[in-house]
Amino acid sequence: QLPAGSLQLTLYQYKTCPFCSKVRAFLDYHGLPYEIVEVNPIMRKEIKFSSYRKVPILLANAGSPLQLNDSSVIISAIKTYLISRRNSLEEIVSFYPPVKTMTEQGKEVLEYENKYWLMLDEKETKRVYPVKEVRVEEMKWRKWADDWLVHLISPNVYRTPKEALASFDYIVREGKFGTLEGLFAKYVGAVAMFFVSKRLKKRHQLRDDVREDLYEAANEWVKAVGKNRLFMGGNQPNLADLAVYGVLRVMEGLEAFDDMMVHTNIQPWYQRMEEVIQK
């Protein structure tokens, strides 16, 4: 879709973080090449150039270098850029400004405005969303992936001490850790996250058996896609498909993932996603 080399991308990530996985799913599906910088989650010195202290961060160079923060802003901005070359990427990014707000509890948080909205004109909108209801549907489910689905991951993959250990084994194997650091992270991390995940479970009001919520979410998603579409996007995945796939993928190889495949209807859709992304 883009002339080769016209957009140099570098993704700063933790490989096993669902938000990073979402961005990779998006970039891979669109055939955009990018370099990966795996960030050490303890020191994070790879992103010390940035005042924004979270991953993913995407550095995009389309003429001049530009830093994109927040997985959904990254996806909306790049997608807008791919569809509509009317504006520079820099201008597009300016439509998703970070705004400081207070939560009900008086905590200051940074929120990006419009982050599920593609900045298209009428003609582009008609091309991308021939059925206009799909635009709102896509937005709702992208938000659902960010605000609900991701919260099911930790409580599920750290559910039992054994699962917590398996998860950290996987995180340390895939992530960037020093040898000693990794050993330390694995055991201390597993114990810590086992307990933290109980707190998260309570905060998000999950059921006692957190698998139930995971299964319900997976089936809810399959139902939303429906029987008459291969993907929510129709014959091809849209940004909601990519988001849900990106989030769920981080559990691959873990017990929670296998359980989900066995106990829900999600497998056919998931396999279709794997196929179109690997192509």
Add this chain to the structure above:
Amino acid sequence: QLPAGSLQLTLYQYKTCPFCSKVRAFLDYHGLPYEIVEVNPIMRKEIKFSSYRKVPILLANAGSPLQLNDSSVIISAIKTYLISRRNSLEEIVSFYPPVKTMTEQGKEVLEYENKYWLMLDEKETKRVYPVKEVRVEEMKWRKWADDWLVHLISPNVYRTPKEALASFDYIVREGKFGTLEGLFAKYVGAVAMFFVSKRLKKRHQLRDDVREDLYEAANEWVKAVGKNRLFMGGNQPNLADLAVYGVLRVMEGLEAFDDMMVHTNIQPWYQRMEEVIQK
């Protein structure tokens, strides 16, 4: 701007609620006629037709009847409609869908997407925002009015028992209450809100003397407008000017308002707003 009678509007409101005042400031400034239905805040039977249980609600009839919820969605949708007649109001409203999300504390809330964004094409954008930075500036300050400025109202107008009583006297006088109801509301309400406002003050981490936060906010706003503009919108107010004015206006006649006029630099801007809105 609109052919007379082409858009019949009915606003369901509490007169003294800042979100309702914001909508009125917007409609008045744009010269749009509307009917007002004052809602009884105890029984709320005037809005029993609606599953959305808050005010303001705007019923708009541009051919077929349409219910608009949330003050900022109302303002963004109608403003978009005024600028660009490409889409029906119904279609425009669909670009601001309500989405259920969980707060960090596991409370389910309804949020409207894109609510500070006008749905304009490139040509319209250039006409409305000749300087493009103003678009983001307007959005940020509209959000500031909703998420920060409004939270300063209750702690300030219920600051002391005397002020709480004066505020409720004003609310009951301006609002729709039965005779007995009003008497009851005035004294019980004043006592209740005096205490509630202390809790709100804590939640939003306001200073011990809540006037300080109000003064700071007023001066911050004046500074954002700057010395080279009459309004944030230039020679005419934009949606941020209207939002800030609409919120502050509900304190008129109360001690907090008079104190703000004396102790901050906001008066010249405020008077300019009064003039352009009364015209």
